Structures are given as C-alpha cells and as structure tokens.
Amino acid sequence: MNTSTLSTLAQNNNRKSILVVDDYLPTRNLVVEALDQSGSYEISEAADGTEALQLFKRRPYDMVISDVMMPIMGGMELLATIREMKTSTAVIMITAHPAPELTVSAMKQGAVDFLKKPFNIDDLLFKVNLYLHDSEASKCGGEENESRGLQAKKEQLSLQSYIYDEIERADGHQGEIFQTVVELALQIVEGESCALYLYDEKSREFYLQVARSNNGTARQNAIPFVASIFSEVVAKRAALIINSDGDPLIDPSLICAPLMIRDNVLGVLSVRKKRGTGVFTKNELHNVSSLSKRASLNLENNVLYESVYANLLDTFKSLVASIQMRDHYTEQHCQRVADLSARLAQECNCSPGDIESLRIAAAIHDVGKIAWPDNILLKADRLSDEEYLIVKNHPQVGERILRPVLLLDREKEITLCHHERWDGKGYPAGLSGLQIPLLARIVAIADSFDAMTNNRPYRKALSYEVSIEELKKNRNTQFDGAIVDAFVNRVLLNQ
Secondary structure (H helix, E strand, O other), X not given: OOHHHHHHHHHHHXXXXXXXXXXXXXXXXXXXXXXHHHOOEEEEEEOOHHHHXXXXXXXXXXXXXXXXXXXXXXXXXXXXXXXXXXXXXXXXXXXXXXXXXXXXXXXXXXXXXXXXXXXXXXXXXXXXXXXXXXXXXXXXXXXXXXXXXXXHHHHHHHHHXXXXXXXXXXXXXXXXXXXXXXXXXXXXXXXXXXXXXXXXXXXXXXXXXXXEEOOOOOOOOOOOOOHHHHHHHHHHOOOEEEEOOOOOOOOOEEEEEEEXXXXXXXXXXXXXXXXXXXXXXHHHHHHHHHHXXXXXXXXXXXXXXXXXXXXXXXXXXXXXXXXXXXXXHHHXXXXXXXXXXXXXXXXXXXXXXXXXHHHHHHHHOOHHHXXXXXXXXXXXXXXXXHHHHHHHOHHHHHHXXXXXXXXXXXXXXXXXXXXXXXXXXXXXXXXXXXXXXXXHHHHHHHHHHHHHOOOEOXXXXXXXXXXHHHHHHOEOOOEOHHHHHHHHHHXXXXX
C-alpha cells in the first residue's frame, strides 16, 4: 500500500458522519448537496425517524439534522430515542412551524440548535462546523466528559442563541419587548407564573407592566408584590434566587432579575417555579439573568434610537416652523397632509412601519421651502418661469437637508418624490407609474387635496366638491388612479 493510499484512508477516517432526516425530498437533497460540496463529511439520508434509527443502530453518527414533522416517527421522537441511547451525537432540528414551546422542549431534550424553514444554507453549514468542532475538541477530555460537560455546554449555547433570536425579533415598542421577555422566562425555566415591574427610582416604587401564568392568561396577581426582595435586587443590581416551602408568595422558588439601562434599574423580572418541580438551579438563574441582560440591551438601544430620532425630528420640524413665521400656511398644511396621508395609507393596507414613515415624511415634506425667498413664498401673482424653476427645486433641497441622517432613508425618498406624476411629467426626476414610490404617491394626493381646499396668497380655497372632481379628472395622469379612488371613496367619505 503506497503513501498516497494511506493518506486517503486516514483522511476518510477523520471525516465526520452526518445523517440527514427529512420526508420532503427537495429539502433533504438541498442539505445533502451542500454538505457534500465541502468534502468533509460522510453523509447518509433517511425519510423518517424509523428509517433513521435503523441506520443509527448500525453505526453512531456525529450529527443528525432532522425535520420535526414526518410520518411514522417525527423528529422529536427521534431526538428522544437518540438521547436515550446516551450517544454524544449533535442534533439540529428543522421545522416550518417553530412554536416556542416546541423549540424550548427540543433544546431541553438535547438538540444543539433549531432552524426555521426556509433557512439560509450558509447558516446551517456554519452551525454544522461549529458543533462538530466542539465535539472533536471534547474528545481530548474523554467520553464521560463529552457526554456530560459538552452536552450541557451545547444545550446552554442553544438556549442562549434562542433567547437572543427571540429578543431580536421583538423589535417593536417597549411593550412588545416586555411581553416577549415574560413569555420567554416562563418557557426557559418551567415557570408557574411571571411578571415584569417597572421601577420608579424617585418614589422607589414598582409598577406592574406584564403578568402571565403558565396557561398563557394575564393575571394581575400572577406573582404578588414582594417589596423587600425587589428592593434587594435593585440594591445589588443582580439576580437572586429565593426559596421557601411555606411562603405562598414564593413557594417553592422565585427568581428576580433586574432590567438595567446604563447602570440604572429600569425594572424587575420575577419568575416563580412550578410547584412539584423542585427549586430553581444556578443554571436557571443564569438563563433568566441572560434573558434580562439581553432585553436590557435592546431596551437601551430602543431608548437611544428614539431619543436621537425625536431630536432629529424636532430639528426638522423647527425648520418647517421657521417657514411658518414667513408663511402661516406651511406648517399647518404639513400637519394636515400627515394626517390625510396616514388615513389614506391605512386604506391602502400599508404596514404600521410604512404609516409611521409616512407621518414623519409628510410632516416635513416641504422643508425645502426654506430656500425660497419671500418674494416667491408670499407672491400673490403668477410665478415667472425663473421663479417656477426655484419652486421646483424644493424637493431636492429638502432631500439634501435630510441626506446626512441615516435614520430617515424612506422619509428622504418621499420628500424627493412627492411632486412626481403618474404620467412622468412631474419633477425632479420625471418618474412615472410604479417607478414612483408608493408612499410618495400617497403624499402627492393628500398634498394636492389640502392645497386645493385651503386659501393661498394667489387664490381662494376651492370647495370639497370641486377639489374632488380635480382629483378624479387627473386619475392616471397626475395621480395613481387606484389611490385616488381609495381617497375619494373611503377616506373622504369617512370623515
């Protein structure tokens, strides 16, 4: 046997074995092909848990990648059976419907990770390499160490990853983050009930924000108020375990963890253990502490973002107000356009995020008018061609004013495009039809209607009836016809 053959055999012996289990052939093929391209793995396939176990009994695998929902034997039953065999196999679960309870249950049974379909194949490959690398490193410590220490480490890493992902997904207002934190706390430590209180540093009082029991219903008294314990958490700025088999407020065990923003206590998260399941462990304390710290970071980022955002908007609204000092119409016009645009966006089934961007953009859409001289801004006669060119520049001027602000990308786009026309005869870029952003098309209609129905230096206000007819007359020429119909038939009729 030559040196080359020996090298190849040694290389094959070092290759990790992976079993891919999924009844849906396209997904199984995708995973197998991606793993096969690396040349680092010996790969086997199975269409359900029963077939996977038959293969598994012939030889142990370093990793199993399994779907959850399969005929005959599903992924959860397969996972439980593999763990009963006391193997060191890393198991990654995949599902299209990752209910939180299912995810937590899988991780507690020893799954190292849980991916949602459709998943990024690069993410899967990264995690395969990560967990198999950990498995290889653990062999230096012996099989017993691997089966206990590494498995615990894998489960802990998986749970931490799940906590981080769930908190990241709660990217809405503070109330949504509070709800997510309480629900996660119940799941990760088998809590009987959980509540989150906000802390008022001046009065040193706690105010209930969210309360949940283990059946998912909100109960104001899910965890009664325990002032001395909460005060200790605030003083120590650290999570605590309190055990008692006689105190009905604690029985059997309570974890209280602080929510912090810049070293100040924002609130306290309090979880009570299910009766009959013993007391909380140090590991569970660590998990709740990790949850509160991750939530605190997101809340701090939200507060910082909202503060910066509010300051920027106040600055731009001040610019609009400075125009009002010269032309009383402008600021009131912007506010009316913001209100009309938001209502029209709702009728167009825009998302809450779109509607918020629209409110902001409409409130400052005429900020570019700050560059107009008084002889144009207040002129009662017809504008000259030269003056009209200056007027037509205000969307670009407004966009340039907003340009340095990274937080206002969509608002900049709306400001720049709110005078474009459906037929392509608008300004500044001559966009047409669907080239014009939807939110800018909405503002264009609200802007025009409000301009027509209010007094201007150069003309008196038109009646609602005349203004509506103008909008209809310009359907699919100046304006998007479908949005005009929504505005006339639903927004104005519901005023």
